[in-house]
Amino acid sequence: MVDESLMMQRMSGRKLSGLIAATYTPMKACGDLNLDVVPAMVEKLLNDGVSGLYVCGSTGEGMSLTTRERQLVASAFVDATAGRVPVIVQVGHNSLREAQGLAKHAQQIGADAISATCPSYFKVANVQSLTLCMQELASAAPETPFYYYHIPMLTGSSIDMVDFLTQADEAIPTLVGLKYTDTKLFEFQRCLELSNRKFDVVWGCDEMLLGATATGARAAIGSTYNLAANIYRKMTLALASGQLESARQWQSKSIEMICTIGRYPFHPAMKAILAMQGLDVGPCRLPLESLSQSQVASLRESLEQIGFFQWSEDSSKPSDA
Numbered sequence: 459m460v461d462e463s464l465m466m467q468r469m470s471g472r473k474l475s476g477l478i479a480a481t482y483t484p485m486k487a488c489g490d491l492n493l494d495v496v497p498a499m500v501e502k503l504l505n506d507g508v509s510g511l512y513v514c515g516s517t518g519e520g521m522s523l524t525t526r527e528r529q530l531v532a533s534a535f536v537d538a539t540a541g542r543v544p545v546i547v548q549v550g551h552n553s554l555r556e557a558q559g560l561a562k563h564a565q566q567i568g569a570d571a572i573s574a575t576c577p578s579y580f581k582v583a584n585v586q587s588l589t590l591c592m593q594e595l596a597s598a599a600p601e602t603p604f605y606y607y608h609i610p611m612l613t614g615s616s617i618d619m620v621d622f623l624t625q626a627d628e629a630i631p632t633l634v635g636l637k638y639t640d641t642k643l644f645e646f647q648r649c650l651e652l653s654n655r656k657f658d659v660v661w662g663c664d665e666m667l668l669g670a671t672a673t674g675a676r677a678a679i680g681s682t683y684n685l686a687a688n689i690y691r692k693m694t695l696a697l698a699s700g701q702l703e704s705a706r707q708w709q710s711k712s713i714e715m716i717c718t719i720g721r722y723p724f725h726p727a728m729k730a731i732l733a734m735q736g737l738d739v740g741p742c743r744l745p746l747e748s749l750s751q752s753q754v755a756s757l758r759e760s761l762e763q764i765g766f767f768q769w770s771e772d773s774s775k776p777s778d779a
């Protein structure tokens with residue numbers, strides 16, 4: 459049975475805020491999980507000032523893991539975090555039954571929230587169908603806040619999110635908001651402003667965080683907050699103190715970093731950068747062209763050239779770097 463009072467308590471105005479890292483899933487060279495590294499990953503992120511973790515998302519390769527592995531990864535991050543920041547577990551699956559199992563497990567281990575993409579092999583074609591799918595999924599974790607994960611570039615379902623929030627509000631009692639990974643700032647703004655700012659709509663495109671912050675974003679979930687949370691924090695601080703030009707320069711550093719990484723297979727390159735920062739999280743699960751030694755060397759050189767290692771670590775202004 460749904461414990462309404464508990465639900466109300468958990469959801470009463472507690473919105474996410476700040477930078478939430480979409481964590482990598484650490485693996486051994488052979489491709490098996492390497493969960494021993496999780497505590498060190500969590501400590502690094504907390505030291506970097508990250509204010510939440512998003513586990514088994516796109517960055518964490520949730521879709522490439524077995525159900526059991528996803529449960530183990532979720533438990534490892536929840537345990538290592540020990541309540542210091544919220545942990546959101548991504549439970550989307552092409553099989554809604556599997557997704558329900560993951561949702562139930564996430565609730566049992568005490569995840570602060572769950573989040574899910576829609577099924578994507580057979581496309582979810584309209585808002586009614588999306589609402590029904592997510593209702594079925596979220597009902598398996600009736601005491602855990604739910605964020606729908608809107609990422610049309612990967613799911614192929616670009617359903618209007620204002621329509622979805624409007625319909626799903628009643629149908630899904632645990633729905634608290636969205637992880638919005640698209641570039642339509644106007645749609646994001648409408649979602650934020652819907653029903654007297656009822657929903658927690660979290661921004662998911664790191665290279666446009668400045669625009670999203672100006673639009674009203676209070677929280678962002680992304681992959682590059684694993685590597686360079688610092689530059690985004692400086693950007694947000696600059697914006698908050700009216701230094702728009704400086705804020706723009708920090709966003710421009712983020713774009714430069716992402717474009718540099720984007721010249722290589724993206725996720726393996728991100729994992730290689732974490733290794734440069736002292737955290738060996740191994741290869742990716744899919745054979746996504748692991749970087750050769752010479753590619754790692756050239757990635758490092760390109761990052762040095764753009765000043766990445768200075769501006770992701772020190773506290774100087776971008777113009778001083």
Ligand SMILES: CC(=O)N[C@H](C=O)[C@@H](O)[C@H](O)[C@H](O)CO
Pocket residue numbers: 480516517609639662663664665679680681682716
């Ligand atoms: C597809 C994907 O992984 N999107 C992430 C968030 O949802 C982002 O954090 C991007 O990785 C980031 O914005 C770089 O393009």
Ligand SMILES: CC(=O)C(=O)O
Pocket residue numbers: 480481512514515516517518662679680681
């Ligand atoms: C980046 C992101 O938000 C994800 O990994 O799902």
